[in-house]
Amino acid sequence: MTEKISRRDFLRLGAAGAATGVLAGCTSPRRWVVLEPFVRPPEQQVSGVATWFATTCRQCPAGCGVIVRLMNGRAVKLEGNPEHPLNRGKLCARGQAGLQMLYHPDRLSGPLLQSTRGSREFSAIDWNEGINRLFQALAKAGPAVAMLGGATMSDHLFDLFSKLLAAVDAPPPVIYDLYTELGGYRTLAQAMGQVYGRAALPAYRLAEADVVFSFGAEFLGTWTSAVRYGVEYGAFRSQPYGKRGLLVHFEPRQSSTAVTADDYVAIAPGSEGLVAGALLRLIADGNLGLAGRAESARGLAPSLDVEQAARECGIPLEALQRLARRFADAEHAVAIPGGALAGSSNGMHAARAIEALNVVSGNAPAGVNTTPPDLGLARKSLNTFADVQSLIARMRAGEVQMLLIHSTNPAYELPEAAGFLEALAQVPLVVSFGAMVDETAVWSDLILPDRSYLESFGYEVVSPDFGSPVVSSQQPVVTPVFDARTTGDVLLTVARGIPAAAAAMPWDDEVDYLNQMVAGLPEAAYPASTAEEKRARFQQHGGWWPAPAVAAPTLRPQPFTVTAERATFDGNETDYPYFLHVYPSVLLSDGRGASLPLLQGVPDPMTTIAWQSWVELHPATAERLEIRDGDLLRVTSPHGEIVAAAYVTPGIRPDTVAIPAGQGHQDLGRFARDRGSNVVQLLGAALTDEGGGLRWNGVRVALARTGKRIATASLESKVGVTEGLGYE
Amino acid sequence: MFSSLWWRVGRFVRTSPARLFLLAGVVVAGALALSGSAAPAGTTQPIAFNHQVMVQAGVQCLFCHNDALRSPSPGMPSVELCMGCHKTIGAGRPAIKQLADYYARGEPIPWARVNYVPRFVYFSHKVHLTAGGLNCENCHGDVGHMKVVEPVARMSMGWCLDCHSKQTNAPQLRDCVICHR
Amino acid sequence: MAEQASLESPVWNRPLPDDPELAAQVREIREKHLLQDARPPREVAEKVLGPMARLGRVFWLALIVLGGLTATWLATWAYQAYQGMGVTGLNRTIMWAPYIVNFVYFIGIGHAGTFISAALRVLKFEWRAPISRAAESLTVFALLVAFTMPLIHMGRVWKFYWMLPFPNQRQLWPNPRSPIFWDMTAIFTYLTCSMLFMYLGILPDIAIAREKASGWRKRLYTVLALGWRGTDREWKHLDTTLNIFSYGIIPVMFSVHTVVSWDFAMTLQPGWNSSIFGPYFVVGALYSGVGAVIIIMAILRKALHLEYFLREEHFNAMGKFLLILSFTWVYFYFNDYLLPWYHKEPILTVIFRLFTSGWAAPLWFTMLIANILIPWATLWSRKVRSSIPALVGVALLVQVGMYIERYLIVAVTLGYPELPFDWAVYVPRLPEILITLGVFAFVVLGITVLSRLVPIIPIWEVVEGQLLQGTRRIGRAIFPAKTEAD
């Protein structure tokens, strides 16, 4: 109860503190301000002096460490945790915007009940009833319970969910969301497994690299651990003795990574693997590069006709040869397989081919060929789209009595063809743990809002870790703003009623659970003698990590073969003349960022457009179809159609159109609702050849003018930046 | 007294109508000159708190306003801090009963602000007390002899500038950023 | 002999020469020149004061319409102040436009009045006598409006007094380096001078009106006349004062619009930071100003039946005036554009291309036609100059042209700063349009009302002029001439 009260004091005091003042800055001053001091002040609270707490960022699965600046008990700023070995004090745009996850006006306060799904008519119930309903349903459903989770879910929560499901003999949780799919997490991990023997996300060290070939890897914007790659890139650009690495980027569209690259090659969509194969071939046949490279290349290079490959990829052969030589000659050459390739039918082949380049250059990514120490901590394992499909099948077959959904938004993120919503209709009870009403919550019966990540405990075993294992700790930094409850505690409460679960989950609350988990951690970089101190330091430093080890990853590749597979695309060339290039927005990522005004209102780096979604076209395309900026286009694929505004840009291939993911929400709060369109609706539910990934990068589309037009909310002057001063 | 004043003014004007403009000018200028500063009027506090008693009882300012040395804001004592002493001391008195009630209800005491500066002014108690070497009473007056605390100075910009120009060890308030951010 | 006669008999019943041919000449001279066509002072006064008192239906209609528009202006201003400047079409690149355009335009209009009455007075052009007051009233109201413009334009107008130097506890003063401060000073001075200049000139006429009027007008005029009795001493003082003002006000006037031009010329904005802006703006101001005076003259002539006072000769003279100013203005204008066109300073080239072939081309060419083509094509012909409708038409075109010119300078040029990323286009929205309409209405309203309150034709100047005018005979021809005043 102190919590609740002291929270209100926080606000009041904050509102009254001489330094604050909403809109009071320059308007005539309010003469009488009420000062409400704390009833019981929290420890080391000094009014007007900032206190900092370390926790984990949950805006994407990377698990960066952040520190939160608190003034009078209100979180006012997020910064990267300078101690944290992953992001080293840095943070990306999405991380910076995290505070609005905490203070979002549309967050739910207390559990909600929806009588008829999709009606959006919720009735508030109190927590006891909510938890009770969950318990009843769980007891009734028995093993016919399923759980669908997202990659940003805390690992401890995953563990609790798994334990609960295991206790009722239900299949383990399915962890899947669009973000990891667009990042190709699962596919790449599998490829690494085939190449190096350990299926984990690769982490490429760029700091000392001479040459970096990035195959559609948007590693400076959204791919896996973008912040860490930013740090790496910074070092890469200013190496000792004025050395400055060479970055070559292969992608059909100019992403911000392509912009920063020294050499950008606009390759045909889905031809990343082909490029890599051709490079291998050239190195092998041309006997290029340092000693031994050609030999190992010969062992791996696929059999292909280089001229033809070059033609298919859209690179002049000379350029390809030049690049092959550069790569082969470089002492420290790195090839990065991006998320984009994982979405195309030949994803695994491409990943292997690209990884083969690393094998040739003798630079294995960190974290895939060294088995990390067992930390005794549970950690999420991502599932493939195939697993989701089987879940959907079970739902459709009525084998699922109750579906739990946490930190993922399938109703928005899954293509219509996956048939999730139809299957959902077969599930008697759907429970959503979303903090806000998102598209999925609209189709659920019971909402038990979880706290935002700045209000709750947890930990994240960082993946990809760059060499040495890292566990980021998560702790509440403010007293909860809304009457939400941590799902961990909810589950533990429910578990008490189920004997098997009670046995498997003996903790009285999640803090207790975490403490016991943390107690088992090996020695950390910081000193900690007693178990208590260990826990305290774990929270204080923002996680656990061993003293920096200098053991460079040793290369132990498994035998594997590289094949030159062509990517296949839905839709024939005549009806659907353009390739569709889908990419996660730098700001909105896969759409979870769309709820935050900070991310909506900040202009996208490439188009400077805010608040809207768009279709990127090549000027030639625009000329052919007589399209101007802002024309609303009907984009049709074999699987669906959306309407989006055109944005003409030279930064894309003439045969390709690009649409960012992230907009087109029907729900997810006032800032996301009804803006732009959701590109996922254009995708099919087909799988990739190998690895069971969603083939989201294998669709062709047609464009048609609707005749309508909207004003583009862009910051740039199109005339200015395109025609400029008009020197010819 | 006022009537005589009016009479004087009247005569002043009557003797030469032109003076009316002069007078009007003076009035307007004066009004504008004062307009920049907020003059706090008196108000009643939720609890009839008596600083005089506390000070005479030997309680130092910093005992309650204990952030003044380490923070821009002096800090208002928490209800808990008050109760620390008043659980026993003067527990019978009505004012203390009020306090106890607040504490029991776990409610903050809605004190009314006495010394006011606008919200776009950033004043640091820490700096003035340590580096500046000032004492509380330099600005807040002899609170020790106030039953009800009232501001002794209108804390306007002119007041700051004036003091800084007189004190030899005070820096010139030349760049606005020292107070306005 | 004629002189002798003139000295004995009062000018208004000088006999015509007996010789019919000479008589015809004299008659012609009299009908052509107001000052030759003398009438008894009482009659002259009646010609002015009579219509002034008769408020017809047209007047009330005009009053309602103009008053309505003025009210809209104030209401819109209030709305804008409450909502924020965002209700206008301004954007992060073009932070100045509609109100500053009006500001420059009205300051310009304000020039002509004082110029005509002061400069021509100094130069002893007698024919200006009937025009001067209409011109001055135009000046006063235009300046009043111009003065509100920067206030309407301010983000926090309720803090406007911070721009004035007054002692305050903050020990803060306005920034003497800011052109806005110079503006305030210059305009204040000019406004004060113009008002005093005008008021002094009105004094004797008000005294006359006082004698003639009755009821509230009588009371009003008694106050306004400040007890003018018309003694020699008073006349002497008036004369000297008016002369001092006339000489003093001319440099002030030049300074005002130069300072206004410095608002632009002193910035780093390409297309603004030009050293020629001072004289260029002054001439532009006179150009539009004289045009405006012509329009006002025509309106007053019609509304108050002043055919006797405002004759062909006046419009003819003003027409010539307009033509000369047009030439001068063109000279400066092309000075300003020839250079960028030649030295190809990048941004200026962009702007120039925009004017000649870009989206601003229609505006630019309209301006050229209205400001150069039409005046040059027509004003050389006496027929046009002396036909009032034609001349008014040209003058109106000049107003349009000059307004567009200011618009191009302020609202369009500003859209092209150094960094192409920030280029922008300004599109007016309803508030600006309403306010602009409102202020135009207000100026007309002001003059309309004033013309009914005070004699809009300076009776005493006309009479004085007529007293001093005579004819001289040389051989068989008679010419208008000044009689030696003794």
Place this chain on the structure above:
Amino acid sequence: MSELETRLLDRGQSAAAAPKTELPSHKWTMLIDLDKCTGCNACVVACHVENNVPIRSEREVIRGHGQHWIRIERYWEGEGDAQRATFLPMLCQQCSNAPCEPVCPVYASVHSERENLNLQVYNRCVGTRFCGNNCPYRARQFNWFAPQFEGPITEMLNPDVTVRSGGVMEKCTFCVQRIRRVEEDALVEGRPLRDGEMVPACAQTCPTSAIVFGDRSDPQSQVAQRLGGQREFQVLEHLGTAPNVYYLKAGGSDGGAG
């Protein structure tokens, strides 16, 4: 400042006979390595959060009222399909010879000789927008409307920074509130500032460390060390505004300093 202004400002302080203690002065300087800028927008969001810069709605952005103290300007280089985008982070250049200062009629835009900063005093601003027009970088942002922070979002406002009302000009301040905090701490502890002690929000968060900030007058500071490389340039140098933001050209090494 001109002699006249100095006298105007001195009025009333003339009472001070004894020599005044002057606060230590600095030359705050920012270095932006375009070779490292990836246009990730982290700085932009960080700035919004740190400085209570309001986010403007879609309608406002369309009307050109988008409000960012730092923005990533994206230009195109090259011709046809060889066109490549380039990023230019644009913020107030804190000119030593600032065009915005002389034109302000009320000293709301005023230079701090001591901090070598270009101050914007919100509570003094009357909104003539002359400074905004005269800024060749268009770095000044005008509050066309009073900002709106919905619901609990008000709670994340930074209490160290005034929330500007409508009709007021604002701009990047080099996070002057942070500067003042560290200065006050240093003053209380009676020590000079340490290099790296003061970091603005954008530089703090920049993942690639493309933004470096420091006191040029301290020869040991990282900024001072890195100034004067071959890649160094200033935007619109030719205008003579003497910015305190230096850029390093993208591409090519500058002998280790880059």
